[in-house]
Amino acid sequence: IAGITQAPTSQILAAGRRMTLRCTQDMRHNAMYWYRQDLGLGLRLIHYSNTAGTTGKGEVPDGYSVSRANTDDFPLTLASAVPSQTSVYFCASSAGQGSQPQHFGDGTRLSIL
Amino acid sequence: GENVEQHPSTLSVQEGDSAVIKCTYSDSASNYFPWYKQELGKGPQLIIDIRSNVGEKKDQRIAVTLNKTAKHFSLHITETQPEDSAVYFCAASMNRGSTLGRLYFGRGTQLTVWP
Numbered sequence: 001i002a003g004i005t006q007a008p009t010s011q012i013l014a015a016g017r018r019m020t021l022r023c024t025q026d027m028r029h030n031a032m033y034w035y036r037q038d039l040g041l042g043l044r045l046i047h048y049s050n051t052a053g054t055t056g057k058g059e060v061p062d063g064y065s066v067s068r069a070n071t072d073d074f075p076l077t078l079a080s081a082v083p084s085q086t087s088v089y090f091c092a093s094s095a096g097q098g099s100q101p102q103h104f105g106d107g108t109r110l111s112i113l
Numbered sequence: 114g115e116n117v118e119q120h121p122s123t124l125s126v127q128e129g130d131s132a133v134i135k136c137t138y139s140d141s142a143s144n145y146f147p148w149y150k151q152e153l154g155k156g157p158q159l160i161i162d163i164r165s166n167v168g169e170k171k172d173q174r175i176a177v178t179l180n181k182t183a184k185h186f187s188l189h190i191t192e193t194q195p196e197d198s199a200v201y202f203c204a205a206s207m208n209r210g211s212t213l214g215r216l217y218f219g220r221g222t223q224l225t226v227w228p
Contacts, residue, residue: 004156042119042202042220043157045142050214057214059114090156094214099145099164099206102216104156 003027004105006052006091009051013081021076022090031094033102034058034066036087043090048069081112082108115140117205119219127227132193134222138202139184143205146179146186147216151200160201161188193226200224 007022034046045058049068063076077087089108116139125146157217163170163177176189204216
């Protein structure tokens, strides 16, 4: 079934450690996004990529980095995890720039201790 | 950037009744308004969307209305069923500059449908 695959599904991590969340899509979508979801705050955009080779900052980019080496993959890296980064992380993709439907993965539940 | 507000934060209805969730947005340049349903442990799933050149759109028991003048849009679910229980998110997007295509989400509504 076509869609977005995120890995791992959940992770417990010690503060200060480095962590990369993986996201792969097989829909050949140009645009990809990373969101974090916290109770009562909805979904907030961390970083995005409108096409392979380009990335941009969202609302809450501090402490996170991304890369977009090819169309299908969009990993999110926490260089040195802190407890405030405990959250559920969702990757999404859309066919192109402009107002397009976004398709979401099932998320990575990350706890930083 | 855009600011989307969503009400109510929780909504309980009896099976068979209707449910209405309302959202407002701040930037008149927004032109695309999707609604997502999120079930426990899953990612948000698009259920319906509307563009600014349309005032209303229906898909079976679900409808969305848009009032561009007042800058608000609403989700209407008729004949609710227990499987409609989930968190619903509204969002807004615009085709302009650095925010091109980005979605701005409301904070969500927890809908509970009692049998």
